[in-house]
Amino acid sequence: MSEEKQTDLGPDPSLLLVDDDAIFVNRLSRAMEKRGFRPVVTTSVADALAEVKSAPAAYAVIDLRLEDGSGLDVVEALHEARPDARAIVLTGYGAIATAVAAVKMGATDYLSKPADANDIVLALLQTGETLPPPPENPMSADRIKWEHIQRVYEQCDRNVSETARRLHMHRRTLQRILAKRSPK
Structure with missing residues (x-):
């Protein structure tokens, strides 16, 4: 997760990170903080839903499969609490059906692990109908x-x-x- 870039995040740089891989999510949190976000880290669906209820973030990166449930529940709750929030689903097990479900529930993009902080920032800030550029190092x-x-x-x-x-x-x-x- 190299090549830090300060980005224009607008008036609310709050970011919800939801992943049960503590090492990954903490590294991602530090990298996103260096890019101007204010990350809040949670490692379960229950904690993430509580965070969405108390202070819905403007941005979110949510793992699809968590130990206590599906990240899609968090995407749906965030979309209901804050329709303008930009959420991406991040997973190691990409499938077309879950990508479609994530977008229908309010996610703005779907990335496969391993995705670095630059790929995640591009997906979070992507607007309009144009597709983001392909990843630098996609999985074989x-x-x-x-x-x-x-x-x-x-x-x-x-x-x-x-x-x-x-x-x-x-x-x-x-x-x-x-x-x-x-x-x-």
């Missing part, structure tokens, strides 16, 4: 495939046979993939 297709397999594997309680069945793969092929290191 191999990495996205590997992340998806890992997610399904975890959702199946690390059961290789069940994961293989759900992914329509041969069990031995899946075992070979799981034995390898993650691609860069």
Whole structure:
């Protein structure tokens, strides 16, 4: 998260950061503070909803999957409390269906992890119909495939046979993939 830039945030630079990865969210908070935002960090849906109720932020970066629920609930509550708020959904498990749901609930963009502070600022401040520029270092297709397999594997309680069945793969092929290191 390098190359800090001071940005024009308007009269209210409040920023709600919601992510259950404490290391990531604290690093992001410091980086966003250097760019002029006033971040408030929460690590759960319950804390985020309480923060939205007491002081809805002008900007928000919300992780999709949290330990106690879905970040989409926070997006919806923020949009109801402050319709002019600009929220982006940030997730390691991108899917078209959740991206559409996030936008319908009031999110202005949807980014896949790993996204750096510059990508997040661009998404938060993007206005009009033009698309933001593509990320400098997007995940490779191999990495996205590997992340998806890992997610399904975890959702199946690390059961290789069940994961293989759900992914329509041969069990031995899946075992070979799981034995390898993650691609860069």
